[in-house]
Amino acid sequence: MIGWLIFLVLAIALLGLLAWRVRLDRGLLMLAAAAVAVAAAGYSWQGRPGLGGHPGEALQDRKPGETAFADERHDWMDSVGPEAQVLDTADAFIRNGDPDYAVGVLRGAIAQAPRSPMLWIGLGNALVHYADGQVTPAAYFAFERAAQLWPGHPAPPYFLGLAEVLSGNVDAGMTRWRRLLMEAPQDAPWRSVVAERLMLVQSLRNNDGKIGP
Known part of the structure; x- marks a missing residue:
């Protein structure tokens, strides 16, 4: 659950920043929200959000x-x-x-x-x-x-x-x-x-x- 919690916090922070600081209109804000939703789907599909945080050795080999x-x-x-x-x-x-x-x-x-x-x-x-x-x-x-x-x-x-x-x-x-x-x-x-x-x-x-x- 830690992975999902981190993702949720970052997503809320991003959309809040776009709405409050950048002041995107409704249509553009929906576009940004759609991008976040796609990222969440990819994370759910490819990642393992239910696992606890742990440094993986395989990351050292990734370029x-x-x-x-x-x-x-x-x-x-x-x-x-x-x-x-x-x-x-x-x-x-x-x-x-x-x-x-x-x-x-x-x-x-x-x-x-x-x-x-x-x-x-x-x-x-x-x-x-x-x-x-x-x-x-x-x-x-x-x-x-x-x-x-x-x-x-x-x-x-x-x-x-x-x-x-x-x-x-x-x-x-x-x-x-x-x-x-x-x-x-x-x-x-x-x-x-x-x-x-x-x-x-x-x-x-x-x-x-x-x-x-």
Whole structure:
């Protein structure tokens, strides 16, 4: 019961903070509550909330998830608001080595806000981590859905290209980034970022640097 008690206290504190300090409206607060509910379902399914607290040796062997998406997404998307908070939660689960929880949180949030390109990009990233770094058809679908909802925005193709590069499909990722540059306005502020990434990946390949898992 200790696990459930801790989870309940944290959930109440989070929702109270969003309602009182952040002052979210009713609809956005319901979105946050849905994300908490999905997290609770995942905890009940995967975890053992009835067990008492005890440090497990297996945790020492767990490697935190890669955080390239978390490190870069604030440069491409909004960093505040309920959708950004859901992405923060998903990023935390991935860092802890629990991408399945991240997928659950994002799917729950998308059920409440199905036209959010930010959430679809986050889901694509989480699905890649869930598949041990591979860009699965489900992940491609999530990124492509984000591109449909956000036509002309560079974030969906950029992060799909990043996932492809890190998965080891370097040619596909570089081709996607080159296409992004070709179609971008000359004064786009993010052109230099994509160009630098291309140069870095090409340099690593030329020097036999390891890219991907």
